[in-house]
Structures are given as C-alpha cells and as structure tokens.
Amino acid sequence: ETGVTQSPTHLIKTRGQQVTLRCSSQSGHNTVSWYQQALGQGPQFIFQYYREEENGRGNFPPRFSGLQFPNYSSELNVNALELDDSALYLCASSSEVVKNIQYFGAGTRLSVL
C-alpha cells in the first residue's frame, strides 16, 4: 500500500456533466501527478502540481483542470464530460527528496453514459 488515497473509487456520470476527483498524497509528498488510463491502454499524463502550482501539462483540453491544496492533497475537475472521458483516473505523489519515484493510488473509475 502506497499511502495515496483516491475518492471516489467508482463514479457514473452523464455526458455534459462535471466531475471532481480527489487525491490525498502520501505523507511528506509535495508533488501530485494525474493520469488517465483508458481501457486497454497505458496511463496518459494529464498534469502535475508542485506546491500548489501547475508544473507541467499533457495533451488534454482546458476542461481538464486541477488544484493542489496547502496540505498537498489534490483535485481533478473535468467539465462538459464526453463519452471518451470514461477511464481510470490515477493520482501519483512524489517527494522533493526522491523526485523520480511516483507512488500511485488505486484510481477512480469514471463511466460517462
């Protein structure tokens, strides 16, 4: 167990709705990265937050947005949901000391109908 917790574990939404996914990083970790894993695919980088600031973004539209809080927990928000947004969303945290190792949570399974 990595100590990275994500909520909720499963979520069902309809097209056009908005969703917020939450991540609590491992103790002492100040960097959070979010990934989208479509069925049968490898995870794709969405963005990364370091000390409450966005620190890199992948090829995702602006309707994917995020926040990091002073306690380093994080949120991923997706507006105007599309069917293709159905995926497993993974959060990973890393520390200042060992930047290269990202510890993953179990993910949130989002289904868009």
Next chain:
Amino acid sequence: AQSVTQLGSHVSVSEGALVLLRCNYSSSVPPYLFWYVQYPNQGLQLLLKYTTGATLVKGINGFEAEFKKSETSFHLTKPSAHMSDAAEYFCAVMRNQGGKLIFGQGTELSVKP
C-alpha cells in the same frame, strides 16, 4: 517526442518458466526507466527503476531488468514465473527528474499452471 514500445500486448508462460517482457524507448539521451505492475482493479506498483549506475537493476518479487543503451531497451525478466505474477506490466520513461511518466501500452502476463 519520446515514446515507449512494449512488444507483445499479451504474453503467456507456464508456471516455473522464464518471463521476458520487452520494452524499447526512443530518446536522444538515456532517460530514467521504470517498470510498473498493475493487478486487476488496482493502481500501479513500482517493480524497479533505472536512474544511473549499474545497468542491471533488481526489483521486487524476483524481477530484474537490464538497461542497454545501444539497443535503447529495458527488458524485464524473471527466472521462474509464479501464478501470482499474472498482471498487466507497464514500462515507462521519465525524461527529466521529477517530470511526467510516459508509459507503454502494457503487456498482460498470463501464467498457466
């Protein structure tokens, strides 16, 4: 752009047989290299990593991988497969320390009794 190619989306071995999962990356400079494992309905667990130094890297659960710069490869091996090794395996690269992970498409490993 960096990419990661995992040869074989599905590999099947018998219990006790050698496991070999192939990974090639494209990069102008040696990146940081990782293997992650994903069990059903779970997040990603780090198996092993290469950053610098010795090119043969040992990980958890008896897995190891060898970084071969001339071949731009980082294949994962295990001398003797166990039933519990059945899972999805992902090779990943990180170009910059603390940056994003770029994943391959994954290889599903099946272990036959």
